[in-house]
Amino acid sequence: MRILVAGAAGFIGSHMCDRLLAEGHGVVAVDNFLTGAQENLAHLATHARFRFRLHDITQPLAVDGPLDAVLNLASPASPKDYMQHAIETLDVGSAGTRNLLELARAHGARFLLASTSECYGDPLVHPQVETYWGNVNPVGPRSCYDESKRFAEALTMAYHRTYGLRTNIARIFNTYGPRMKLDDGRVVPAFIDQALRGAPLTIFGDGSQTRSFCYVSDMVEGICRLMQSAESYPVNLGNANEMTVREFAERILRITASPSRILCQPLPEDDPRQRQPDISKARRLLGWEPRVGLDEGLRLTIDFYSRKYEVRA
């Protein structure tokens, strides 16, 4: 197949390109480097089946030759990034998604939207099932991201219903692994960075809020399986193993053998107390569930960053 990956220079997008090329597909990678990095794709620059287009998807784009699938992974994804780029985030979910849906329609290609667990907001239902409509503050600091993704989901469903476009919506929960940006404010990269530098690990509140993290290869596998399915309604993809933020911090300190201590700071506005996917739909429909355990995933990630720190030192 020939597959367009928007957001290809980002964390998940770059792993997706690796995976699709390894399976023998051709990849048209699109990115404007708003939050991604050229270095994430540097190893693919000379690959025969890989082509990169520097393009902002909020502007219409045409692609020469056939396209079988369009994957929309383009969007700032961490709170730090989307709060800094609030308007770009709203634009990429709305105009950007629309342009890619039109592109898929023009090519008779299928379309997959990378949506998010943030569609559930600060959820009142635990764990979150796809049929839960969420508890989103439409004017809070996170609304630029949450509402952009909710609009993107609605637009995707409208293209499916109106034009019969084959569409999928992946509701992605926290994902981690090599190539995350260490300074993007998310808890796993922040802890790894702080532990490797010997700086205090900052937790917000008392650290009793829970999170669950999915290793990136599991996430890419889930997205690939979803892309092959006929399910047009959203499907949660993530790891259901919930843990408190304090436990994560302690786990990372143990694996890195870091002398850092844990430091408590005030809770930011709209910080969800609990976030845990119900992945029974993905299990049932896609035969998918995460395979990489937390210790293994953290070791792979920490090894990647330890090597980077050695190069820099």
Ligand SMILES: NC(=O)c1ccc[n+]([C@@H]2O[C@H](COP(=O)([O-])OP(=O)(O)OC[C@H]3O[C@@H](n4cnc5c(N)ncnc54)[C@H](O)[C@@H]3O)[C@@H](O)[C@H]2O)c1
């Ligand atoms: N990483 C997670 O834990 C997570 C969780 C939920 C949802 N998601 C979703 O998965 C997708 C990928 O997330 P990520 O963690 O890889 O983020 P990322 O910031 O690393 O990657 C996003 C990429 O999109 C690109 N981009 C942004 N706006 C663009 C535009 N207008 N035109 C072209 N490219 C543009 C960025 O430059 C970047 O390379 C996002 O849509 C995100 O919302 C990620």
